Amino acid sequence: MTALPDPLELRAVSAGYNASDIIRSVTLAAARGRITTIAGPNGAGKSTLMKTLAGLLRPRVGQILIDGRDVTRLPPPQRALAGLGYVPQERNVFRNLTVDENLRIGFEFIRRKASTSEYTAARDRIIDLFPDLSGRLKHVAGTLSGGQRQMLAMGCALAPGPTTLLLDEPSAGLSPRYVTTMLDAVAAVNRSGVTVAMIEQNLIEAMRITHDAILLVAGEIKGRWVSDAFLSDPLVRELFLGGAKAASTKADHRRMTDDASAA
Numbered sequence: 001m002t003a004l005p006d007p008l009e010l011r012a013v014s015a016g017y018n019a020s021d022i023i024r025s026v027t028l029a030a031a032r033g034r035i036t037t038i039a040g041p042n043g044a045g046k047s048t049l050m051k052t053l054a055g056l057l058r059p060r061v062g063q064i065l066i067d068g069r070d071v072t073r074l075p076p077p078q079r080a081l082a083g084l085g086y087v088p089q090e091r092n093v094f095r096n097l098t099v100d101e102n103l104r105i106g107f108e109f110i111r112r113k114a115s116t117s118e119y120t121a122a123r124d125r126i127i128d129l130f131p132d133l134s135g136r137l138k139h140v141a142g143t144l145s146g147g148q149r150q151m152l153a154m155g156c157a158l159a160p161g162p163t164t165l166l167l168d169e170p171s172a173g174l175s176p177r178y179v180t181t182m183l184d185a186v187a188a189v190n191r192s193g194v195t196v197a198m199i200e201q202n203l204i205e206a207m208r209i210t211h212d213a214i215l216l217v218a219g220e221i222k223g224r225w226v227s228d229a230f231l232s233d234p235l236v237r238e239l240f241l242g243g244a245k246a247a248s249t250k251a252d253h254r255r256m257t258d259d260a261s262a263a
């Protein structure tokens with residue numbers, strides 16, 4: 001039996017703006033059915049990497065594959081048609097349209113020939129995944145909380161049924177309590193069968209749901225870990241968690257998560 005290809009793969013990709021490369025020779029894969037988190041200090045090139053994956057930035061060299069198919073030269077709509085959903089960090093919903101209208105646009109952008117009943121089924125699936133949107137279908141997106149808007153943005157990307165979802169900092173700007181809610185929602189999306197690749201800054205919370213962690217520093221991959229090993233790696237502790245003071249056991253990890261939620 002032939003193994004299925006990874007749903008998302010980069011092979012030696014370099015990309016950047018103007019003359020300079022921001023990401024350099026990046027090779028990585030998001031494994032099927034798992035949550036891969038890309039971590040890195042500010043300015044490491046994480047958003048640039050996401051934009052390159054989504055097709056907003058053309059790589060200078062290297063290859064991008066979705067389900068084994070080379071999409072390097074395809075623009076964002078064709079990558080979406082190939083099964084890739086993308087949620088940018090900002091301006092990711094139409095604030096003057098309702099929740100329902102936003103979801104319908106997200107759905108019909110890809111599923112152009114689908115019937116109304118197919119849309120309704122997709123919408124119901126999204127509401128099951130994000131109960132915070134339930135009862136708000138007729139609400140204008142601009143009146144939602146930041147967290148609800150972020151869930152709506154994920155819903156729009158998920159409505160057409162992508163195999164892989166790219167998330168650029170889904171918990172950015174949210175209260176500590178809603179960070180937990182948001183990442184629980186990402187885990188629920190993943191359990192529904194969608195491979196997730198995301199950037200996150202809330203690393204302790206993110207590792208609670210992450211399967212595979214990748215570290216990007218100054219545009220280069222510096223290591224890969226299963227999530228349990230990530231927070232206790234000396235390099236990771238040095239970069240993000242204040243070195244020796246950082247949590248190094250699962251118990252400490254849990255305690256820090258609890259402290260953060262109570263803050």
Ligand SMILES: Nc1ncnc2c1ncn2[C@@H]1O[C@H](COP(=O)(O)OP(=O)(O)OP(=O)(O)O)[C@@H](O)[C@H]1O
Pocket residue numbers: 017018022040041042043044045046047048049
């Ligand atoms: N549109 C652009 N034009 C030129 N340079 C850019 C552009 N966007 C980002 N950069 C530069 O690319 C570098 C990496 O930025 P990027 O946003 O990818 O990093 P990041 O790891 O996502 O950072 P952060 O965690 O602060 O969001 C930075 O030096 C940034 O100034």
